[in-house]
Amino acid sequence: MNSKVNETESLVPVFDGHNDVLMQLWLNHRQNPEQAFLEGPACGQMDLSRCREAGFAGGLFAAYVPSPTFPDLAEQASIVPSSGIDTRFLLEGVNKHPDFSPTPDLNSARDITIGMMAFLLRIEKASAGAVKICRNAAEIRQSIQNQALAVVMHIEGAEAIDPDLYLLDVFYAMGLRSIGPVWSRPNIFGHGVPFKFPSTPDIGPGLTELGIKLVKACNQKRIMVDLSHLDEKGFWQVAQHSDAPLVASHSNAHTLSAQSRNLTDKQLAAIKESNGFVGVNFGMSFLREDGQKSADATVDEMVRHVDYLVEKLGENNVGFGSDFDGVTLTPDMVDVRGLTKLVAALRKAGYNQQVLENICHKNWVNVLERTWGQ
Incomplete structure (x- = not known):
């Protein structure tokens, strides 16, 4: 690493690759999400006040539709015929197999996803300039400079997208610029990796033909495809x-924590070759060598993964993908305000100001620009 800098320097702006605050607002503050997020306190791990306190400058805000809890999945059969997925696997396997949660049907996923994106539109409107939905890299950089929260619309699990991809056009017009084809469950576009430890990520048949079609459509629109x-x-x-x-x-x-959700060295080599990017997940079970949530865990677990990924990818291809409001954090992090402890720990580990700025926000903005174009 390069020379160390004083830990008391001003906050380094953080642009983060993933949070589930929209899910928390949907579940707990559906009547007035604008007030909960902008004025707080919102339940969970982040709201605007805490983001400002932490130096959280923006990130990818995920529309994630929780798995339904009802036991009868038969009504979901309408989404299966054109999917390329065996009906018995989707309707029986997901319901009975311990590795998977139930998959939402198209209608409910569409409605919830539109609702969550409407939350962002309402938050932006009510914020009087404090929150900006960004559609290109220049807008992100300008928002960070203006100290406005830079929000990128992201979909995690494409259950809200129809087989003809008509809704992809609609979501793009709303501001969507990033999409993960699957969460850790199957849908018409492919199979997510189930949560298993210890396990390789090589469990499942991958994308369907519709999934490949979705990837190509995203390339044409310059929407980022998220591999997590x-x-x-x-x-x-x-x-x-x-x-x-x-x-x-x-x-x-994966070398440091053998979770099925983590990336092997071979995958990291492919990401490096493409001049791609990895955002470190802050969830304890994805960080620790034992795969467990522990009262003894600290932000140093994150530093360990940052070190390893920088070694494999280079200092310009690594950043944060916290998963705030979607995971159990280390006890010393608690919520978004723990970012200051993580940045201090990276400084202590030898990262200088320039590299810290790259990891904290510049690398993310740069890879989005490489993906989206000017």
Whole structure:
């Protein structure tokens, strides 16, 4: 590493690759999400006040539709025939197999996703300039300079997209610039990697033909395709069919934590070759060597993965993908305000100001620019 800098320097702006605050607002503040986020306190790990306190300058805000809890999945059969997925696998396997949660049907996923994106539109309007939905890299940089929260619309799990991809056009017009084809469950576009430890990510058949069609459509629109939650076969299918940098928004190093959700050295080599990017996930079970949530865990677990990923990818291809409001954080982080502890720990580990700025926000903005174009 390069020379150390004083830990008391001003906050380094952080642009983060993943959060689930929209899910928290949907579940707990649906009547007035603008007030909950802008005025606080919102439940969960982040709202505007805490973001400002932490130096959180923006990030990818995910529309993630939670898995339904009802036991009867038969009504979801209408989404299956054109999907390329075996009906018995989707309707029986997901319901009975311990590795997967139920998959939302198209109608409910569409409605919830539109609702969550409407939250962002309302938050932006009510913020009087404090929050900006960004559609290109220049807008992100300008927002960070203006100290406005730079928000990028992201979909995690494409259950809200129809087989003809009509809704992809609609979501793009709303501001969508990033999409993960799957969460850790199957849908018409492919199979997410189930949460398993210890396990390789090579569990599952990857993308369907519709999934490959979605990847190519995203390339045409310059929408970023997020590799986090894809199984390994799906990863290599994206690598084969995509002409964009390979990006995993919130994943870690499999060598350090043998979670199925983490990336092998071979996958990291492919990401490096594409001039892609990995955002470190802050969830304890994706960080620790034992795969467990522990009262003894600290932000040093994150530093360990940053070190490893910088070694494998270079200092210009690594950043953060916290998964705030979607994971259990280390006890010393608590919520978004723990970012200051992480930045201090990286300084202590030897990262200088320039490299810190790259990891904290510039690398993310640069890979989005490489993906989206000017």
